Amino acid sequence: MSLAFIDLAAQQRRLKPAIDAAIAKVLAHGGYVMGPEVAAFEKALADFGGVGRALSCANGTDALVLPLQAWGVGPGDAVFCPSFTFTATPEIVPWVGATPVFVDILSDTFNIDPAALEAAIESIKAEGKLTPKVVIAVDLFGQPADYPAIRAICDRHGLKLIADSAQGFGCTLSGRHPIAWADAATTSFFPAKPLGCYGDGGAVLTKSDADRERMDSFRVHGKATRSDIEGVTFDHDPKYFNFRIGRNSRLDTLQAAILIEKLIVFADEIEARNRVADRYAAGLQGHVLATPAVIDGGVSVWAQYTIEHADRDGLAAHLRAQGIPSAVYYPIPMHKQGPYAGFPQPNGLPVTEAKAETVISLPMHPYLEPADQDRVIAAIAGYKG
Numbered sequence: 001m002s003l004a005f006i007d008l009a010a011q012q013r014r015l016k017p018a019i020d021a022a023i024a025k026v027l028a029h030g031g032y033v034m035g036p037e038v039a040a041f042e043k044a045l046a047d048f049g050g051v052g053r054a055l056s057c058a059n060g061t062d063a064l065v066l067p068l069q070a071w072g073v074g075p076g077d078a079v080f081c082p083s084f085t086f087t088a089t090p091e092i093v094p095w096v097g098a099t100p101v102f103v104d105i106l107s108d109t110f111n112i113d114p115a116a117l118e119a120a121i122e123s124i125k126a127e128g129k130l131t132p133k134v135v136i137a138v139d140l141f142g143q144p145a146d147y148p149a150i151r152a153i154c155d156r157h158g159l160k161l162i163a164d165s166a167q168g169f170g171c172t173l174s175g176r177h178p179i180a181w182a183d184a185a186t187t188s189f190f191p192a193k194p195l196g197c198y199g200d201g202g203a204v205l206t207k208s209d210a211d212r213e214r215m216d217s218f219r220v221h222g223k224a225t226r227s228d229i230e231g232v233t234f235d236h237d238p239k240y241f242n243f244r245i246g247r248n249s250r251l252d253t254l255q256a257a258i259l260i261e262k263l264i265v266f267a268d269e270i271e272a273r274n275r276v277a278d279r280y281a282a283g284l285q286g287h288v289l290a291t292p293a294v295i296d297g298g299v300s301v302w303a304q305y306t307i308e309h310a311d312r313d314g315l316a317a318h319l320r321a322q323g324i325p326s327a328v329y330y331p332i333p334m335h336k337q338g339p340y341a342g343f344p345q346p347n348g349l350p351v352t353e354a355k356a357e358t359v360i361s362l363p364m365h366p367y368l369e370p371a372d373q374d375r376v377i378a379a380i381a382g383y384k385g
């Protein structure tokens with residue numbers, strides 16, 4: 001029998017009555033766009049993240065561009081980010097006319113290497129063509145980047161920090177969420193993400209009322225903010241007052257209603273994911289090049305359980321033959337992709353390039369049964385390559 005890589009049906013069995021009721025409520029009140037569930041979900045999300053403000057939006061990609069727009073990042077500005085990530089991380093940088101600068105990762109956690117980051121900033125400054133403005137750290141595969149070190153570097157160089165927590169929303173470091181260090185933390189509610197909805201969705205957490213207000217404007221076609229119209233008299237709906245060029249990036253009310261129910265069980269699911277990860281780590285020891293290392297004091301939400309194997313492709317075929325799915329995130333780093341190859345990569349990306357050859361992700365979700373996990377472990381232990 002084939003295993004699921006991510007079993008959304010198992011979660012649905014647990015939540016179906018609550019989600020059905022939440023959907024029925026939205027259908028009854030008919031507020032499909034910006035209905036009451038959107039604000040209620042934003043409040044619940046902000047509380048979960050331990051921060052005062054959250055802004056929902058249409059997807060995790062828009063969530064990344066909204067802070068750049070709010071901060072006025074544009075042509076001539078450098079935005080530092082890893083190359084070992086999903087396309088969305090660097091993709092939004094040229095959207096605002098700025099330049100992504102690729103930084104290498106740490107060999108054990110796959111997250112941005114603070115020493116390489118500082119070296120890249122120094123190189124860009126020395127070259128004098130671009131102005132360093134923002135760092136985007138990614139919580140790859142679910143675990144927090146080294147935020148204390150990255151924040152210190154950002155402070156030394158006067159840079160803003162975004163935590164791209166699309167894969168890591170809910171992760172903590174010393175008990176704190178990435179927004180404790182970042183100026184904005186973003187997430188995606190793509191269905192397969194640890195906190196996913198039944199379609200596309202995203203959100204930004206922020207500590208700043210002014211940033212939230214500006215991002216809200218960019219989210220809705222550049223509509224007037226309260227401060228835009230302070231003292232201005234007009235006789236029409238303020239939403240037809242456009243102060244900047246924005247986009248349409250609202251989270252659907254139905255998705256917000258679904259997410260409210262999913263958020264209620266999220267902490268419990270994170271614990272379950274960690275039990276699954278612990279069982280993998282114990283069972284796979286000695287059978288693979290590396291099981292995942294989590295940063296000291298960190299708690300991962302395990303968006304992926306990613307091991308390293310010398311014959312990754314052979315192992316994938318061996319697993320497939322036994323009905324066990326696997327996936328490679330990411331086979332081609334961003335700086336090797338055509339549209340991104342010309343962007344700066346100041347000191348090379350040797351760790352990124354090596355990891356792209358060895359990583360392979362295994363079935364991972366909170367409802368993975370021990371017997372099914374043991375099947376995966378036995379199949380890997382039995383692979384002689």
Ligand SMILES: Cc1ncc(COP(=O)(O)O)c(C=O)c1O
Nearest residue numbers: 059060061086088089166188190
């Ligand atoms: C690291 C990272 N950032 C951003 C995104 C973009 O999220 P979305 O697909 O919701 O636009 C993803 C989605 O996979 C991601 O993995």
